[in-house]
Amino acid sequence: PSDMFELKSEAIPGSLEWGQILLSVRAAPINPGDLASNAGAEAGGRAKKLPHGAGGDFIAVVMKVGAGCSVVSEGDWVIPAKPGLGAWRSLACVKEKEVIKIPTDLLPVEHAAMLRELCVAYRLLEDNGDLKPGDAVMLNGATGTVGAAIIQLCSLLKLRAVAVVRRHERGPNADFDKVSDRLKNLGAAEVLPDEGNLRRAKNFFAKPKLDCVGGVSASRLVDSLQDGCPLVCFGCLGGHPVSLPWHSLVARGLSVRGFSLRRWMTEH
Structure with a gap:
């Protein structure tokens, strides 16, 4: 519903912090967990601080890698390793440890987003x-x-x-x-x-x-x-x-x- 969401634009930082990576989100599904989270609750009934980035699942391509990153490289495909990253956006700066690298030929993009x-x-x-x-x-x-x-x-x-x-x-x-x-x-x-x-x-x-x-x-x-x-x-x-x-x-x-x-x- 329109009263729950607001489209916002944020500037991408000119340089990444230690351990950060820049992602380009290619697909992000809507699942039942997102509906509860968007209403302000996480699994277990815990309140979630509002406002927050919507969406929990995505598949993204690593566009840029900051200093201190050793697991992923530019061009790698990743999915979130933890909830709350905010999937419904085009670009995202997250910590390397917050994502999981997956093989590029594992699944079609739409399926990998719902891994x-x-x-x-x-x-x-x-x-x-x-x-x-x-x-x-x-x-x-x-x-x-x-x-x-x-x-x-x-x-x-x-x-x-x-x-x-x-x-x-x-x-x-x-x-x-x-x-x-x-x-x-x-x-x-x-x-x-x-x-x-x-x-x-x-x-x-x-x-x-x-x-x-x-x-x-x-x-x-x-x-x-x-x-x-x-x-x-x-x-x-x-x-x-x-x-x-x-x-x-x-x-x-x-x-x-x-x-x-x-x-x-x-x-x-």
Whole structure:
């Protein structure tokens, strides 16, 4: 919205400080984390000081390197190593240690700009459920970037991806059958509408279940969880928190945990 953003111009310094580099931003996606950050909050509910540069992810080319830099050179491609750099701009002066160099032929520019989403998908599968070939993974919000990546990784790892998607009345996802076919072409073993009781699904024994929607959609995943299995929350596209009955925790031994790639990167 126009009342949240203001276009500003800043002069690029004539000389770089020790350890600084000058970047030319080539692509910067808009993701759900940006929406929360732009509203003044970071993951975890911490307030973010306003005003600040918008956008968290980008791919950029190193245009100039200051004294003391030894990792990147002019012409290298980089992505941010930490949040809060401000991605929605044409040029940026940042510290060398705040970016990660990537091979120029790794991915197309548009995909490299969303490398964070691809990493989220990998870590969600790697860190949850001790998964083995043949196991099933159920996820909602499956038409998003992370969902598509999870489905394709499941196919490569010989896991069965059970995609749960909301029915839309209009837009590109209005035809559920076409959405289902598209996700199955990516590797989904089954595509279910986000409605009713998912416990009846033949993949009831999916582990873990991955939630990026929250609210009623997350509750459906909880209802269909196998006893002792985790619900892993990595987003809240619906804007409402997970509602979990106490008996699900006590009697069924369920667990709910969150995942943030930004926190994972800080800890590792």
